[in-house]
Amino acid sequence: MTPITEVEGRRLPLSNLEKVLYPATGFTKGELLHYYATTADALLAHLRDRPVSFLRFPDGPGGQRFFAKNVPPGTPAWVKTAEVPRSQGVTRQILVQDLASLMWSANLVTEFHTPQWRADAPARADRLVLDLDPGEPADVVQCCEVALWLRSRLAADGLDSYAKTSGSKGLHLLIPLAPVPSERASAYAKALAREAEADLPDLVVHRMTRSLRPGKVFVDHSQNSAAKTTATPYTLRARAEPTVSTPVTWDEVEACRRRGDAGDLVFLADDIAPRLQRYGDLLGPLNDPDRAGPLPQPYR
Template identity: 45%
Template sequence: MSPQHEATVQVVEVGGRRLRLTSLEKVLYPATGTTKAEVLDYVARAAEPLLRQLRDRPVTRVRWPHGVGDASFFEKNAPAGTPSWVRTARVPLRSSERDGRADGGAPPEVVVFPLLDDVAGLVWAANLSAIELHTPQWRVRRPEPDGDDGPVRTAHPDRLVVDLDPGPGTGLAECAALAHVVAERLEADGLDPRPVTSGSKGLQLYAAVSGEQDADVVRDYVRRLAESLARDRPREVVATMTKARRTGRVLLDWSQNTWSKTTVTPYSLRGREQPRVAAPRTWDELDEHLEQLSPEQVLERLAADGDLLDDVTGPGPRLPER
């Protein structure tokens, strides 16, 4: 698919689906003049690895209807006008209702999330100026043939994430140096962490886990790791979000493993001043002058090296519970 930038409305066929694309000439990144057409081109060309990360995960979208220089909003529910071929999942709002039952017999509150299964779904979302795609560390379970229309059951997390977020006075270089230290702790427990620069300020480490343990177990494991490093390296690391403590330190954010939390999906664009991507990196790169990557750089790397995260969702090891 290669829509013409000058077309205001264009009907195209993407993956066997007919889509009506609008305002293709709209500039979504004013600093670089990057248009919606160029955003659509990126998501279509990066679809294979992006869809691998999105598969069966409910997608929270961050939309910038008038470009990243204007207001944005988070969107969880599938919006009005969602095509019938976009699969959705009714996900309970509270972790206590994950099995589809609410306390006291009351019906659970649910959010109807879209599930982006194919390149047509990606292009549909991007056409709505959904620049950022955020997902949890767990997936929804495929419905049974005789299943009802109630909330979906959610699988245990198949990956964990450690988010390294630089505080004032620190940056990507400090995150990269600390990532090696975090990785050593993860590797000692049998995990195989992979770095992903966030496309914003810091980076994340992802690692496959067994998919046999509850999200609370995964969250508590990462929390213990973060708190241990904060005790061992108090001048460099903080494990709480208290702003007063973050100056000159990197926050190890464990909370994104909580059942209700999401993280920007690897290969998603970011809604920052410059068009940048949450991009998988090699460990050797973390020892170099590290910068966030553009969409063009990510596509070049995919063509040369393939998907560095193709096996990051496991199965991986069970986490120690202590």
């Protein structure tokens, strides 16, 4: 019998709580739901008003994974949705606005992915993202070096930047913006990536071509496209262990580069509550309009 719980006055069936999702650590679905419940305040701040794409892995990282943008069949009527323009027409996607919606979504066993714009202003970016993806044998240590270069370069343009782990192999840099068309954000991000490659030719590549990437860091600027999404801060990832896309301090980025130990920036679900207690939400400034900077105008 599926247990029913009540969250903010909503009755939710939560299924298969004892199911092991991450065999490497024995992490269960019940623990996944507990993780999302205990990090809800921080996570919801980055989900709110952004149409959510789900990367579902109901049988764990070793099972089938599928990306879902449309509203799933059986979605409760009280879960908010938004119209989202796409090239083939308008569709609807989920908005995770509250704890009840978060727990209903988490019961699907999912990573959360969100665009760089809000539902009330489609294709107007209020943040910039640079996804630093290392090609073996490079790892997150090399990503830290690139991140520090980009931080300095962004600061020269008057932009603050914040870092989080991808929860996989690399780092994400996030920059709060005064809203601009996604095309402008994309052009600026691509120009930055090309500039990084020109200044750090032995370390950076700005093109996705696989043959160029071994031993280098791919600065992926493409996620600034209005049609693309990025792993939301604090989402669990479908990896061998329950890793989390975790905000980090610049001191931690610098220390990882200095020590040369990629393990310094691996965080699991159990690490997040203590970090929130210690630091609060390190990415809170992304949601503060006073921290948002204008893109340079014009930018070549």
